[in-house]
Amino acid sequence: MDGGQIIILGGYGTTGRLIARGLLQKTGAGIIVAGRDIRRAREFAEKLNSEFHRGRAAAAKVDASNIDELRRAFDNATMVVVASSTAMFVDLIVRAALDCRIDYYDIQYSSSKVAYLKSVSKRIEELGLCFITDGGFHPGLPGVLARWAGSRFDSMEKAAVSSLIRIDWKRLDPGKSTIREFLAEMSDYDSSVFVDGTWRRASFLSSSGYMKEDFGEPFGRRYCAPMFLEELRIIPELYPSLKKVGFYVGGFNWFVDYFVFPPAFAVMKLWPSLGVNLFSGLMLFGVKAFARPPYSTILKLRATGSNDGSSCELTATLSHEDGYALTALPVVGTLKQCFEGSLRKPGLFTQASIVDPGKLLEDLVAMGAAWKVGWEFPA
Secondary structure (H helix, E strand, O other): OOOOEEEEEOOOOHHHHHHHHHHHHHOOOEEEEEEOOHHHHHHHHHHHHHHOOOOOEEEEEOOOOOHHHHHHHHOOOOEEEEOOOOHHHHHHHHHHHHHOOOEEEEOOOOHHHHHHHHHOHHHHHHOOOEEEEOOOOOOOOHHHHHHHHHOOOOEEEEEEEEEEEEOOHHHHOOOHHHHHHHHHHHOOOOOEEEEOOEEEEOOOOOHHHOEEEEOOOOOOEEEEEEOOOHHHOOHHHHOOOOOEEEEEEOOOOHHHHHHHHHHHHHHHHHOHHHHHHHHHHHHHHHHHHOOOOOOEEEEEEEEEEEEOOEEEEEEEEEEEOOHHHHHHHHHHHHHHHHHOOOOOOOEEEEHHHHOOHHHHHHHHHHOOOEEEEEEEOOO
């Protein structure tokens, strides 16, 4: 299978551009660059056609809030990749995909999005469609690393994945609308981790809820806050010996982490729209004004368990100096597996649950990510 025609919502955005280029480089798929600004979509499609075989890229005007435009655009596609911050329109995008009988993939973090997809999962399976949610970096890769680690132990007891994101926001110059969409998606933030058989919300008021991880030079040890990801829900089911599993996210910088997020989350829990309106401007100022080199995006896995009766600890670090690339490359790698016929099947899946972890990690390294693994065997 060559992948057919893939329509990318947000195809001329920073992540959408990287996904489009990656798919044209690594698969035989055609690309439809879609978004509200047809001029920008056409300009990027023309650029892709000048770089790759002419005719593999096209453009479409699509407003994710307009189901008629979605249906018209999806009629010419075999899959939609949602690379835009449009989680609030998930019902329209999904309905259009079901109506047009096409597969679906998104890279958004949103518990309400996941809940809606679960509500139509039976219909997805009945139509023989493959829907993949929570793709990209995080969500997307922490569950992949946990599954990869589980296959390395006879018995895995703990698995924690932490992230560090350092991006040159000044160079990227994100708009206020991008920050508003990010805050809106974070308004349903869940701090749950799996401990001794149950998922428990960690307290932000106690340091015991945080994890301090060493990300190596030049970043050193950093505090990371617990963040529930849907993809981790199946990990304790796959590895019954697990006593603890969780994902921990590092912040942006001292100003955003300590002076923007705490009051923003407090307000958004009670009045989501008010919180987004009040704090989006302050956050935009914070991420740009206090961005400092060096820049890198890192996922650090730390897992413990036993092999041949001996206790051991496995650490693994996946990184890329471009955080947007580390979001786009897993999409390309996962879809490459789909198009090769090795994993596509009817139903609703997270990226982490459907992909072959080892093969995806190999592809990420081949596409420019750095990967380092270490074992320790205490005496």
